[in-house]
Amino acid sequence: MPILKWLRRNLVVIAGLATLAYLILPNAVVMVFSFNKPNGRFNYSWTRFSTDAWQDPCGVADMCGSLSLSLQIALWATIGATVLGTMIAFALVRYRFRARGAINSLIFLPMAMPEVVMAASLLTLFLNMGARLGFWTILIAHIMFCLSFVVTAVKARVMSMDPRLEEAARDLYAGPVQTFWRVTLPIASPGIAAGALLAFALSFDDFIITNFNAGSTVTFPMFVWGSAQRGTPVQINVIGTAMFIIAVVVVAAGQVIATRRKNSAKA
Amino acid sequence: MTALAEAPAELPVRKSSTRKRLVPYWLLLPGILWLIVFFALPMVYQASTSVQTGSLEKGFQVTWHFQTYWDAFKEYYPQFVRSLLYAGTATLLCLLLGYPLAYLIAFKAGRWRNLVLVLVIAPFFTSFLIRTLAWKTILADGGPVVHALGALHVLDVTSWLGWTEGNRVLATPMAVVCGLTYNFLPFMVLPLYTSLERIDSRLHEAAGDLYATPATTFRKVTFPLSMPGVVSGTLLTFIPASGDYVNAELLGSTDQKMVGNVIQSQFLRVLDYPTAAALSFILMAIVLVMVTVYIRRAGTEDLV
Numbered sequence: 001m002p003i004l005k006w007l008r009r010n011l012v013v014i015a016g017l018a019t020l021a022y023l024i025l026p027n028a029v030v031m032v033f034s035f036n037k038p039n040g041r042f043n044y045s046w047t048r049f050s051t052d053a054w055q056d057p058c059g060v061a062d063m064c065g066s067l068s069l070s071l072q073i074a075l076w077a078t079i080g081a082t083v084l085g086t087m088i089a090f091a092l093v094r095y096r097f098r099a100r101g102a103i104n105s106l107i108f109l110p111m112a113m114p115e116v117v118m119a120a121s122l123l124t125l126f127l128n129m130g131a132r133l134g135f136w137t138i139l140i141a142h143i144m145f146c147l148s149f150v151v152t153a154v155k156a157r158v159m160s161m162d163p164r165l166e167e168a169a170r171d172l173y174a175g176p177v178q179t180f181w182r183v184t185l186p187i188a189s190p191g192i193a194a195g196a197l198l199a200f201a202l203s204f205d206d207f208i209i210t211n212f213n214a215g216s217t218v219t220f221p222m223f224v225w226g227s228a229q230r231g232t233p234v235q236i237n238v239i240g241t242a243m244f245i246i247a248v249v250v251v252a253a254g255q256v257i258a259t260r261r262k263n264s265a266k267a
Numbered sequence: 268m269t270a271l272a273e274a275p276a277e278l279p280v281r282k283s284s285t286r287k288r289l290v291p292y293w294l295l296l297p298g299i300l301w302l303i304v305f306f307a308l309p310m311v312y313q314a315s316t317s318v319q320t321g322s323l324e325k326g327f328q329v330t331w332h333f334q335t336y337w338d339a340f341k342e343y344y345p346q347f348v349r350s351l352l353y354a355g356t357a358t359l360l361c362l363l364l365g366y367p368l369a370y371l372i373a374f375k376a377g378r379w380r381n382l383v384l385v386l387v388i389a390p391f392f393t394s395f396l397i398r399t400l401a402w403k404t405i406l407a408d409g410g411p412v413v414h415a416l417g418a419l420h421v422l423d424v425t426s427w428l429g430w431t432e433g434n435r436v437l438a439t440p441m442a443v444v445c446g447l448t449y450n451f452l453p454f455m456v457l458p459l460y461t462s463l464e465r466i467d468s469r470l471h472e473a474a475g476d477l478y479a480t481p482a483t484t485f486r487k488v489t490f491p492l493s494m495p496g497v498v499s500g501t502l503l504t505f506i507p508a509s510g511d512y513v514n515a516e517l518l519g520s521t522d523q524k525m526v527g528n529v530i531q532s533q534f535l536r537v538l539d540y541p542t543a544a545a546l547s548f549i550l551m552a553i554v555l556v557m558v559t560v561y562i563r564r565a566g567t568e569d570l571v
Binding site: 012013015016017018019020022023024025026027029030033044045084085087088090091092094095097103106107109110111112113114115116117118120121122123124125127128140141143144147151201204205207208211212220221224225228232236237239240241243244246247248251252255259 | 288290291292294295297298299301302303305306307308309310312313316364365367368369370371372375381382383384385386387388389390391392393394395396397398399400401402403404405407449452453456502506507509510511512513517527530531534535540543544547548550551554555558
């Protein structure tokens with residue numbers, strides 16, 4: 001049986017592609033249903049083709065407001081977590097000092113904790129402090145949980161950097177500031193960019209921690225959550241599809257640039 | 268997570284002034300302060316909340332009422348058991364599904380490698396809630412998936428096992444586990460891929476030269492060398508899955524509530540803060556103990 005033989009030889013490839021299909025399937029469904037014209041409030045079953053939602057993506061009350069709020073929070077959280085995280089990463093890789101072990105555990109723990117535990121504990125802090133839940137409490141929480149991931153991403157890159165490059169810069173009479181801006185930062189930038197991208201994605205998509213600490217403020221994931229009970233407008237699928245396409249383009253562009261750079265470095 | 272492994276980056280020791288010696292502390296200060304104030308301190312507050320008694324109207328006082336822990340555990344242990352069971356099953360499924368995909372990207376994809384990687388990462392950027400809601404459409408009663416599973420008599424077996432109910436998948440354990448597996452699969456694939464990619468392909472050739480069959484090569488060479496990826500992948504899947512309440516809420520029914528659902532409703536709806544805090548601490552303790560034991564067993568202590 002040649003077919004069976006072929007199947008056996010390509011078992012890994014077939015299984016891998018099946019998993020990939022499992023990963024992509026919901027995105028495909030989201031895309032297809034962004035062209036649906038639902039009968040009632042819920043957009044769960046196919047009725048007929050229509051581009052209404054694409055022509056009027058902000059036609060649902062409060063949705064685009066929540067989207068822009070999420071984008072703002074993600075932007076500030078990314079900046080905050082990337083700056084703080086990069087500083088920590090450099091300190092951890094480049095310097096020996098006491099309390100390194102304790103600091104490493106403090107950075108590891110937020111990643112080893114179910115989100116709901118962090119969310120609940122932060123809420124008890126805010127309740128005890130009498131803080132007003134809203135934009136600021138969300139931002140504080142997002143910087144907190146993104147921080148560890150940025151540290152991890154930047155650390156990996158800084159660890160693989162050759163310290164001799166910086167020594168060479170110093171030998172060529174570059175000051176510490178000049179060395180940092182002209183040598184250290186450019187080499188570390190792919191790690192910093194990866195950390196920032198991760199922080200943005202995590203913050204933008206976070207639901208569990210936001211749900212606990214947002215009060216009556218509605219971010220985009222919270223809007224989606226609420227709409228799951230009230231009835232999901234087709235526009236949610238439009239936003240989901242647009243985000244997917246933007247992500248594919250951004251990530252693909254990043255890959256192309258990285259490959260180009262690698263090739264030109266070889267040449 | 269694999270990057271957490273500490274590689275000694277040896278730097279030449281320089282004589283330095285006091286000012287220079289303080290540099291790492293200045294670098295660490297803002298970020299570490301942030302983590303202490305908004306991560307560690309909240310844990311202390313939660314600990315104190317968990318031993319308080321009182322009500323929302325009269326206010327809460329610390330009375331060292333540890334009974335709350337026992338009462339909370341006694342009342343909600345089915346949800347704890349279910350959480351660990353669902354999260355464990357989802358982790359195992361993620362490993363079984365994710366390994367071939369990671370292997371495919373690392374060794375077989377060739378010039379398609381970047382495209383496949385993009386397809387694994389890109390779904391991250393579409394809100395996971397939207398994608399989870401899409402499973403409602405995919406698994407809908409009478410939909411093509413349920414129809415196919417019914418025609419293949421898969422549903423007869425799963426119903427007998429108690430995973431599904433009659434002719435439906437939605438609002439059953441299978442739907443929740445399917446959602447959990449789906450949501451955390453990329454967290455398994457990426458670390459697996461990273462550790463597989465590091466394996467020197469000459470080791471595979473060497474194994475072949477020594478007359479190892481592909482299966483033996485995998486068992487004796489590839490899999491052991493990918494252990495760091497397996498460990499961090501399973502942790503990255505199991506930990507968030509054990510505290511998740513989104514999948515149980517959107518894809519399950521009241522019979523599939525996990526401990527995350529209980530914590531969420533106690534905190535945000537019932538407003539019984541002591542019980543909610545105690546539940547969340549019990550979950551944290553269970554997860555930390557399991558993770559520690561697992562890391563010891565798996566023998567990659569340098570991970571932390």
